[in-house]
Amino acid sequence: LLRDVPGITLLRRFASLCAVIFGTNGGVQDVLRPNVMGCFGGSSSKSDAEEDKRRKEANKKIEKQIQKDKQIYRATHRLLLLGAGESGKSTIVKQMRILHVNGFSEEEKKQKIEDIKKNIRDAILEFYEHTEILWKDKGVQAAFERSNEYQLIDCAKYFLDRVATIKQLDYTPNEQDILRCRVLTSGIFETKFQVDKVNFHMFDVGGQRDERRKWIQCFNDVTAIIFVTACSSYNMVLREDPNQNRLRESLDLFKSIWNNRWLRTISVILFLNKQDLLAEKIKAGKSRLEEYFPEFAHYQTPSDAVIETGEDPEVIRAKYFIRDEFLVSEFLYAVS
Secondary structure, eight states, X not given: OOTTSOHHHHHHHHXXXXXXXXXXXXXXXXXXXXXXXXSSSOXXXXXXHHHHHHHHHHHXXXXXXXXXXXXXXXXXXXXXEEOSTTSSHHHHHHHHHHHHSOOOOHHHHHHHHHHHHHHHHHHHHHHHHTHXXXXXXXXXXXXXXXXXXXXXXXTHHHHHHTHHHHTSTTOOOOHHHHXXXXXXXXXXXXXXXXXXXXXXXXXXXXXXXXGGGGGGGGOTTOSEEEEEEXXXXXXXXXXXXXXXXXXXXXXXXXXXXXXXXGGTTSEEEEEEEOXXXXXXXXXXXXXXXXXXXXXXXXXXXXXXXXXXXXXXXXXXXXXXXXXXXXXXXXXXXXHO
């Protein structure tokens, strides 16, 4: 509030604010009052009256600004994005920037070029380290269909298909490139935007296990938690734990947040992400959902399911199964 006010003016306003808060008008003001050249003693009564008037005016301005800041703070919705690693939290933040904060500047797009090239290098290195597996397959595309068996980033195919474009000297990433680009989130990042004149602050934090200890720093005054899960991760394992299924990790994480007694006053929004990748996997039929979640074999699509024209019935069943794994079990768990 006061950081832009220089020197003695800053100190005067701070002293005046203290006087208002604590009901004192003595020592602090005397210390900050300018030295008067000449013999010892106070300034004239006229000077005191002028000083008192200035102080009261400053107090009014400070109080007015404080009330204004309080109103803005109360009217701002703080959204905390949580979820396991690589669930798509940062992509949601980038979407908000594109939709509500004028997107990305040319300079920011240029800065993303190295991140995109790194995504391609990481994908190639992951292929290289599994050469033996690739050699036993009929080709690279066949190996790509088995990418759930190793840690290939989701955007690998997208950027490998665009290598010729990215190699151009005058290449500038488009919005889709930026959305697809994968950068590990480490720390806490805040994005501010406005929708229909309503202010939002969105906080993105890392989802890997060693990043979750930072979550506790973000819960204060949060309006809602947006929990993001990658539906397509049902046949994948964690980078940090090759023995743990990603979707089951996400389910366990959601359960711990939903049933945390310190978070019961905070609204929770479940965001089922990467449904396009889920549809691709289900249609391909190479990784059957029931192989990882046996209960899916007996699951029936709900009668109230919303079905789009031409949508694959098996994909619809998979989407609703994953939704119900989060919602039905958690609501029953919370009530019991």
